[in-house]
Amino acid sequence: RRGWIEVVCGSMFSGKTEELIRRLNRATIARQRVEIFKPAIDTRYHEHDVVSHNANSIRSTPVALAQEILLMTSGCDVVGIDEAQFFDESLVEVCVQLANRGTRVIVAGLDMDYAGKPFGPVPALMAVAEYVTKVHAVCMCCGELASYSFRIAASQDKILLGETDSYEARCRPCFLEGMKEK
Ligand code: ADP
Numbered sequence: 772r773r774g775w776i777e778v779v780c781g782s783m784f785s786g787k788t789e790e791l792i793r794r795l796n797r798a799t800i801a802r803q804r805v806e807i808f809k810p811a812i813d814t815r816y817h818e819h820d821v822v823s824h825n826a827n828s829i830r831s832t833p834v835a836l837a838q839e840i841l842l843m844t845s846g847c848d849v850v851g852i853d854e855a856q857f858f859d860e861s862l863v864e865v866c867v868q869l870a871n872r873g874t875r876v877i878v879a880g881l882d883m884d885y886a887g888k889p890f891g892p893v894p895a896l897m898a899v900a901e902y903v904t905k906v907h908a909v910c911m912c913c914g915e916l917a918s919y920s921f922r923i924a925a926s927q928d929k930i931l932l933g934e935t936d937s938y939e940a941r942c943r944p945c946f947l948e949g950m951k952e953k
């Protein structure tokens with residue numbers, strides 16, 4: 772069996788979770804054995820489910836450490852992982868091992884943090900993946916395609932779980948404009 776890694780990345784509200792759910796649903800229709808994981812810290816919308824901003828959802832297992840995924844996926848055809856940026860670097864090795872084992876791995880996550888810097892293990896995952904899809908949101912200032920997650924809230928923590936109250940999608944010029952005003 773042939774395994775591989777797919778990465779779906781982009782800013783907040785770009786449709787990463789939607790796209791992940793779409794791919795996993797199609798695998799389920801094809802009678803593949805599918806498991807979905809998310810980091811245990813991301814319980815914004817639901818303890819167990821992966822939920823998109825337009826309220827699509829799929830059953831998932833929250834895990835504290837990436838290694839737990841290896842133990843829970845023997846016999847799986849497809850493994851989905853959402854909010855990959857919240858895992859540590861060991862997620863990269865876990866995904867590589869899964870793919871080497873013959874599993875199709877679909878990872879979704881933020882490629883950049885609110886400062887526009889590469890986020891957690893996602894950049895390294897993009898490097899080792901066979902397929903990388905960058906999806907785009909709509910800039911909340913001008914309506915162009917957005918690649919950045921602009922933080923409206925004042926917090927400077929790298930991780931601030933939030934929704935439209937804390938973040939908005941912005942294109943490069945509008946993101947830079949906002950950063951200047953901070
Ligand atoms: P992500 O996982 O990348 O944060 P989701 O898949 O959860 O994105 O949500 C995508 C949905 O978010 C869109 O289909 C749309 O309904 C909604 N949405 C809200 N704000 C925006 C925006 N600025 N640009 C695009 N979609 C947005």
Ligand code: MG
Pocket residue numbers: 787788789822823853854
């Ligand atoms: Mg998401």
